[in-house]
C-alpha cells in the first residue's frame with residue numbers, strides 16, 4: 059500500500075492519485091481528521107474542515123467522514139491518541155477509505171507515523187492546496203510560483219531519507235537512499251535558483267506590461283475562491299474566462315476591457331481566490347499573484363452572498379490585501395444574490411448597506427455593477443490642463459485616448475487641452491512635455507494663461523489690492539486679475555518647482571468638497587503645474603496682514619465675535635465632520651491617524667527647543683501634551699489644516715461665506731481647525747463655539763477645549779519648524795513671541 063522508500067508521501071501521491079482529468083469512474087474516498095487545539099472552537103473547526111472538503115472535491119476526492127480530537131498540542135509525533143487512531147482505522151475499514159486528509163500541516167515525521175498507523179495515504183492541507191495549484195497553474199508565471207512552492211515544501215522532507223520527487227523534472231526522481239540525500243537537496247536548491255531567476259524575469263516583463271496600459275482605470279476582482287470572480291469578470295467584459303464550480307478555478311491573473319467600454323478605458327482583472335489558513339509555503343506565491351490588486355484603482359471584494367461564511371471571507375480578504383500593502387478604493391460586492399430571497403437580501407442590506415448586491419447570472423444586476431464602476435472611475439478623475447507644443451502632436455493623440463477632453467484651445471504655442479482623467483495618467487503625459495517655467499513677472503504669467511484660452515488682465519481698479527504680484531505667500535505668488543466681463547480672478551503661480559504634487563492633493567480635496575459644504579470653495583478653472591486660476595470668491599477675509607505686518611480685521615470683532623459668525627463656522631465644521639472618511643480617502647485626501655500626528659509633532663520638538671530655548675515649564679507643557687494618551691484618542695475627520703481668520707471669507711454681516719487655501723486639508727485631528735479660536739479670539743470664544751458645534755452635530759471628540767489649548771500652545775513649535783524649513787524670519791519672530799506669551803501665562 060505504501061510507497062515510501064524513494065519519495066516523500068506527497069510526491070508519491072502524484073503518481074498514484076487519479077488526476078481530475080482522469081475518466082476513472084471511482085473517485086477517491088477520504089476521511090478528514092483534525093486536531094482541535096485549545097482556543098479553536100467547534101464552529102471554526104468545522105468550517106475549516108468543510109473548506110478542506112471543498113478543496114478535496116476540487117481534486118475529485120469524495121469526503122465521507124470527519125474525526126477530530128482535542129489535544130493541548132499539535133506537535134506530538136503521533137498527533138492523535140491511540141484510542142482515536144483505532145477509531146479512525148476502524149472507519150477506514152468500514153467505509154473503504156483510500157486516503158486520509160489532515161486539516162493542518164504535518165511534519166515529515168508525523169506524516170510517516172500517521173501513514174504507518176492508519177495504513178493509507180495521508181495528505182495534509184498544504185499537500186492538498188499544492189496539488190490544486192499544480193493542477194490549475196495555467197500561465198508560466200503561475201507554474202513557476204507553484205514549482206517553487208513545491209520544492210520549498212519538499213526540501214525539508216528530503217532529510218527523512220527520502221529523495222524528493224520534483225514532478226516538473228530536474229529534481230532527481232528515483233534516486234535513492236541516504237547517500238544521495240545531500241546530492242538530491244543540492245539539485246533541488248539549484249533548481250530553485252533557476253526557477254526564481256526565471257520568475258523574476260517574468261515578473262519584470264509583467265510589470266512593464268502593466269505600466270504600458272496604466273493610463274487605463276484598473277479594476278481588480280478579489281475574494282474568496284468560488285465567490286464568482288471569474289463569472290463576474292466574464293459578465294463585465296463579455297469575455298471567456300474559465301469558470302468552474304470548483305475551488306481555485308483561476309490561478310494567474312487575466313485582464314480584459316470593460317464592456318460596454320468607457321472613456322477613458324477601464325480594465326478589469328480577475329485574481330486567484332483566497333482561502334483561510336493558506337499553507338505557509340504558498341503564501342508568497344499566492345501574494346505575488348495579487349500584483350494586479352496592488353496596482354488597481356478600484357478593488358472589488360467579491361463575496362458569495364449565499365455562503366453563510368461570507369463575513370469570514372471578507373475579513374481574510376481584507377487582511378491579505380492589507381498585508382501586501384495595497385490601499386486603493388474598494389467596494390464590497392455580494393455576488394450570487396439570485397440564490398437569495400427578498401428577506402435575505404434585505405437583511406444583507408441591513409448589515410452591509412454600502413455593499414452592492416449583484417449576480418453574474420442577471421444582466422440587469424451586472425449593469426448596476428458596471429454603472430457603479432463608471433461612477434467610481436468618475437470620482438477618481440482629476441481635471442487639469444496640458445499645453446502641448448505642435449511638434450508633440452502624438453501626445454495629443456495619447457491624451458484623447460486616455461482622457462475625456464472637456465476643452466480644447468489652439469494658441470500660437472500649441473494645443474491646450476483641459477482634461478478629466480485618472481490622477482495617475484496625467485503625469486505620464488506631462489513627462490513628455492517641456493518643463494514649465496517659473497514666473498516672476500505678471501505679464502508673462504497672464505500670457506501663459508492666455509495660451510490656455512483664459513484671457514485676463516491685471517486688476518488695478520480695486521484700491522485695497524496690491525497691483526502686480528502679492529508676494530506674501532511662501533510657496534505661491536498671487537495675482538489679482540479680471541476677465542472681459544469684469545469678474546475678478548485669482549491666479550497662483552509657484553515660486554519653485556516641486557509644488558505640483560501638493561497642489562494636486564488640494565485640487566482633489568476641492569473637487570470632493572465643493573458641493574458638500576454650506577460655504578463657497580475655490581473652483582479651479584485652470585490647473586497646471588505653473589498656474590492655478592479661479593474666480594475670486596465673495597466676501598472678505600477675516601483678517602488681512604499688510605506687507606509691513608499690520609493686521610486688520612474685517613467684519614468680525616475678535617474681542618466679541620458675533621453669534622452669526624460663530625454659528626456659521628460651527629455649521630460648516632459640522633458639515634465637514636459628516637463627510638464619510640472612505641469617500642474622502644478614495645478621492646485622494648490624505649489621512650493622519652492620532653499615532654501618525656503625534657509622531658509628526660514629536661519629531662519637530664528637538665530642533666524647535668534648541669532654537670526657541672523656552673522656559674522649563676513651557677517645555678514641560680509641550681512634552682506633557684505629547685505624552686497624554688487620553689488627548690490622542692480622536693477619530694480623524696476632514697480638517698482644513700490652516701483655518702486662521704485670513705482663510706475665512708465673511709460677508710457684511712460677519713457670516714462665513716467661503717473658505718480658501720485648502721492646501722493642508724486632510725483627515726486628522728478636528729482640534730487643528732479649532733485651535734485658532736484659542737489663539738486669535740477673546741477668552742471664552744472656543745467654549746461658545748464648542749456649544750454651537752454640539753448643537754450643529756459636529757464630532758470633534760472628547761476634551762476638545764483642552765486639546766485646542768494645548769495644540770495652540772504647541773503652535774510655537776509648529777511655526778518654528780516651518781520657519782526654519784522655509785527660511786522665514788518673520789514667522790520665526792512670531793514663534794518666539796508665542797513662546798514668550800506662554801511663559802508669562804504660566
Ligand SMILES: Nc1nc2c(ncn2[C@@H]2O[C@H](COP(=O)(O)OP(=O)(O)OP(=O)(O)O)[C@@H](O)[C@H]2O)c(=O)[nH]1
Pocket residue numbers: 282283284285286287288289290300301302303304305306307308309329330331332393394395396397416417418419420
Ligand atoms: N447562482 C449563481 N451562481 C454563480 C454566480 N456567479 C458565479 N456562480 C457560480 O459559482 C461558481 C464559481 O464561479 P467562479 O466565477 O469560477 O468563481 P471564482 O471566484 O472565480 O473562483 P476561483 O477562481 O476558484 O477563485 C461557478 O459554478 C459559477 O457558475 C451567480 O451570480 N449566481
Ligand SMILES: [Mg+2]
Pocket residue numbers: 287288289300306307308328329331
Ligand atoms: Mg476564478
